[in-house]
Amino acid sequence: MTKLESPSAERNRGPIWDLVVEARLLKDVDATTISTPLNALEVAAGSGVHTQFFxxxxxxxxxxxxxxxxxxxxxxLASQEAYIEEIAGPSSKSDEDKTYWRTCETVNFGKPLALTLDENGIRETSTESAIADQSMDWIWTxxxxxxxxxAATQGLMKMAGTKLKPKSGRLILYGPYxxxxxxxxSNLKFEEWLKAKDSSYGVRNLEDVxxxxxxxxxxxEDTIEMPANNLSVILRKRG
Structure with missing residues (x-):
């Protein structure tokens, strides 16, 4: 399997961890009191750099x-598998629960899944059934x-509304807005470059999102200013 390189992910993984995960999401989490795992879904995970680092x-x-x-x-997906396999071994739970594929100490990985979003949510029914409704603590994008x-953003929101746990589930977004x-x-120039590739791409209005x-x-719930004129946005599922 070939690992894909992602210089942008290498640059932003540390600030996202420090300013979003540690300072916000884990602020009140005591590892000694967690009896069941937090469930995290990473959408459009790309190379797997964030997957491995987090x-x-x-x-x-x-x-x-x-x-x-x-x-x-x-x-x-192949790159994600390669990044995961650098740090994780076969899961001892894989025979009894097929959702576990690899394990890195306290972190269990599902085998990376193909997932495409459109205005109707998750396009593939097989992936839809693999992610239980109201089961996710975090969805990352x-x-x-x-x-x-x-349409992908519309599908993301529809999926998050279905898959996040009520009251406590969070959707975490990162990028320019x-x-x-x-x-x-600099973001306007970046948008020009994006639209030259595909006219449907673009820096979105946060209010529309x-x-x-x-x-x-x-x-x-929160908007966090990040390096390089990006924002992290935390949305919470209502009860």
């Missing part, structure tokens, strides 16, 4: 997590919304 950090803190990475591209058609219609010059999320029972 798992290593969670394992070092003895946080119980089941992590499921996904992507629509076969090359990305890093650098997807601006590099996909708007317009806020009240404005963004910095939040409004779409609200249709599916999610509310804005």
């Amino acid at each position: 798992a290593q950090q969670l394992a070092s803190r003895k946080i119980l997590v089941t992590w499921q990475s996904t992507d629509p591209e076969a090359s990305a 890093i650098n997807m919304i601006h590099i996909s058609p708007w 317009r806020v009240n219609g404005f963004t910095v010059e 939040v409004a779409e999320a609200s249709k599916h029972g999610l509310e804005l």
